[in-house]
Amino acid sequence: MRISSLCLPVKNILTPVPVVSYYLHIQPVLGELSSLSPYRSIYCEEFEMITDFRSRLAGLAGLTLGGLAIAVSLQTPAQAQAAYGSYVGIGAGVGFGDDSNLALVLSSRYNILELPISIRGTAFIGDGSAFVPTVSYDYPLSFNTEVYLGAGISLPAGDGSPVGDDIAFVLQPGVDYTMTDNNLVIFGNAIFAIGGESGGGTATSVQGGVGYQF
Template identity: 50%
Template sequence: MKQIKRRLTQAAIASTLGGVIAGAAGMVDVQPANAQAAYGSYVGIGAGFGLTEEADTGRGSGLDMVLTGRYRFLRMPVSLRATAFLFDNFTLVPTVSYDYPLSWNTDIYLGAGASFPIGDDDNPGPLGNQTAFVLQPGIDYMFPNSRLSAFGSAIIAFNGYRNGGNTAVAIQAGMGYQF
């Protein structure tokens, strides 16, 4: 009988001690440190420059004006983006990006989408002259205490040129207004 009583006492002490440890662990709210993603969707204007040329014609590189926009989903590190190259063969580039915060006001991202040239097939723009799959690495910076943002990216259009099948590469940078 003494042995049963001793075992019950040990079990009661062990369960009480376990409950205290579990309760203390529940009160401590330890979360890993991480940066908050740059807040804000924006529309912007800037300059784009084609770095490559069509193999057969030697056209495609050159300076162009770009309009760009970003819609950031607030609860996910994902954004919808669109860029339009305006002058040298209008090209629309919609992408979906995964955004990675470097600090509270700076994101780097990698987007995937397609380029859709609309215009003269004989005059390739900075991203070529045919529809192509694109990758878009880039960076966004949101200025503190302001609605201004700065953006920069490269757009790589795989098989963007109709003649020669070259990959087209363009870089862009500019300023945006957050909304």
């Protein structure tokens, strides 16, 4: 006989039932209850403790699963941002220094998805050429727009490049805007080559263009 049957009130057992059911089911239970009456209170207390523990355990499990569901729903993975991604692009740049000139710009970005960091490269092709590799910290402003700040060096090849004539430490603030209906990226940034001018001054260039995200 199950322990739960020992803890049923007698008034529930003695409800009117057919005679056959009484002799087949209820009378044997009453007999066992009579023989186990000294232990009935012990069985009932243990049964109530087990029932209460199972109820508490079920409630705790429900709260835990609910908390996990809320935590997962509140997370917004960085990878879901459209602005995240690598690209190559082409545009134009202009230098503001001792030699203010225009140049063709080739720009690239390799995004490290696990971190808000990108490896970038900007090449200037014109009367004075240069290559500027940087590492940037990226910060998303919206689903498809992010700003960044990069640091690196300028490597001019000859005189008159938009970032100066000498190798220099550079800072590169910029913005990337990814179009939502295709893989095109509109980029724009400035490069400050500290000590890039032949006289020790800072060479500044501003460039922008369109890239293809992959």
